[in-house]
Every structure is written in C-alpha cells, then in structure tokens.
Amino acid sequence: MPDNWGFVLAAYGLAAIVLGAYWRRLVRRGQS
Amino acid sequence: MSRLLGWLAAAGLVAGLVMGFGVAPREVTQGNVQRIMYLHVPSVWVAYLAFAVVFVASIAYLAKRAEAADRIACASAEVGVLFTGVTIASGSIWGKPTWGTWWTWDARLTSVAILFVMYLGYLLLRGMIEDRERAARYSAVLGIIAALDLPLIHFSVYWWRTLHQPPSIMKPGAATMPPMILAALLVNFVAFTLLYAYFVLARVRLLRREQEAMA
Numbered sequence: 094m095p096d097n098w099g100f101v102l103a104a105y106g107l108a109a110i111v112l113g114a115y116w117r118r119l120v121r122r123g124q125s
Numbered sequence: 126m127s128r129l130l131g132w133l134a135a136a137g138l139v140a141g142l143v144m145g146f147g148v149a150p151r152e153v154t155q156g157n158v159q160r161i162m163y164l165h166v167p168s169v170w171v172a173y174l175a176f177a178v179v180f181v182a183s184i185a186y187l188a189k190r191a192e193a194a195d196r197i198a199c200a201s202a203e204v205g206v207l208f209t210g211v212t213i214a215s216g217s218i219w220g221k222p223t224w225g226t227w228w229t230w231d232a233r234l235t236s237v238a239i240l241f242v243m244y245l246g247y248l249l250l251r252g253m254i255e256d257r258e259r260a261a262r263y264s265a266v267l268g269i270i271a272a273l274d275l276p277l278i279h280f281s282v283y284w285w286r287t288l289h290q291p292p293s294i295m296k297p298g299a300a301t302m303p304p305m306i307l308a309a310l311l312v313n314f315v316a317f318t319l320l321y322a323y324f325v326l327a328r329v330r331l332l333r334r335e336q337e338a339m340a
C-alpha cells in the first residue's frame with residue numbers, strides 16, 4: 094500500500110490547528 | 126500548577142510525535158498512513174475519559190448541588206466535544222486510503238457521531254438557559270443520559286458486523302501489536318491525558334472567574 098503521507102499530514106495538521114486554537118483561546122481568555 | 130501541566134502536556138506531545146514518527150516502525154500492511162493511529166486512538170481515549178468525568182460530576186452535582194461539580198462537568202464536556210471532533214476527523218482521513226471512503230454508517234462510526242451530537246446539544250442547552258441552577262440541573266441529566274452511549278460505542282464492534290476493527294488495546298488480555306508501536310501509542314496516551322487535564326483545569330478556572338464576576 095502507498096504511504097499516503099498527504100493523509101497523515103492532513104490529520105495531524107487539522108488536529109494541531111483545532112487543539113492549538115482552543116489552547117490559544119483559553120490562554121487569551123485567562124489573560125483578559 | 127496549570128502552567129506546569131501545560132508544559133508537561135507540550136513536552137508529552139513532542140515526545141509522542143518523536144515516538145510516532147521517529148521510533149515506531151512503518152506498519153507492514155497499511156504503510157505510514159497507520160501513523161494516524163497515534164493521534165486517533167489517544168483522541169478517542171480522551172473523549173471517553175472526558176464524558177466519563179461529565180457522568181460522575183453530573184451525578185455529584187445532582188446529589189450535592191455543588192457548583193464545582195457543575196463547572197467540572199461543563200469544562201470536561203467542552204474538551205470532550207473537541208477531542209471527539211478530532212477523533213471523527215482523523216478517523217475519516219484515515220478511512221479514505223484504507224477503506225476507500227471518508228465515511229460509512231458503520232455501527233462504531235455512527236455511535237461516535239451520535240455521541241458528538243449529544244454533547245454538542247449538552248453545550249447548547251447550557252448556553253440557552255439563563256438561570257444557572259436550572260442550566261446545571263438540566264445539563265447534568267443530559268450528561269448522565271448521553272454517557273450511556275459510551276458502552277454502546279465500545280462494544281459496537283462486537284455486537285454488530287462493522288468495518289471498524291475491534292480494539293487492540295482497550296480490551297481484556299494483552300495488547301495485540303508490536304512493542305514499539307504499543308510504546309509510541311502509550312506515550313501519546315499520556316500526552317493527550319495531560320493535555321486534557323490542562324484544558325479542563327484552565328476551563329474550570331475561567332468558568333469560576335466568570336461566575337464570580339456575574340455574582
């Protein structure tokens with residue numbers, strides 16, 4: 094089976110964006 | 126405490142990436158796309174954990190009317206929805222190259238989708254009711270009922286013929302995977318659990334501050 098690195102990148106990239114955005118939101122709201 | 130937990134979670138996530146991409150071997154059948162497992166399985170573990178916490182905190186709230194229990198339930202539900210979303214998205218992305226489809230109405234996938242919708246409803250319900258005590262009471266009842274989907278999700282792969290594979294680790298007996306793959310998975314389990322704890326702690330603190338400001 095081909096490695097499909099594009100799918101791996103998409104999964105990790107999406108998770109990083111979602112979790113990173115939530116983390117950032119918590120920190121920002123905590124500071125304000 | 127919260128800051129330390131945040132740093133520990135960040136370090137754990139870096140260690141998890143190193144283990145998942147640098148140490149764990151390439152899986153023979155699926156190739157490197159199997160590495161999505163190091164994201165997908167810890168995410169669903171955190172979702173299970175988060176909604177189990179909602180269940181316990183909701184019972185505690187209904188029994189003692191403790192606002193702290195309600196704050197924990199609310200924070201845990203929010204984080205649980207987040208990780209369920211990551212689980213569904215990563216599973217869908219993994220499904221396309223391995224199953225040939227982004228989505229199928231398989232018992233496991235459908236029961237997870239129902240869980241996601243139920244806890245989204247939980248968060249909406251909380252937001253819709255202005256009276257804090259009533260919002261806490263109604264959402265505690267929903268939090269308990271929605272958690273009944275958790276065993277259904279877990280056992281769906283045994284009870285129905287599904288495309289989704291049966292569990293490799295969250296089952297009785299020894300794990301059925303090579304030691305280095307298991308080690309990488311366990312490091313990610315710890316990292317995601319730390320991240321969950323950090324998120325819930327930070328969210329509980331924010332909720333307390335908001336409630337104090339409104340009082």
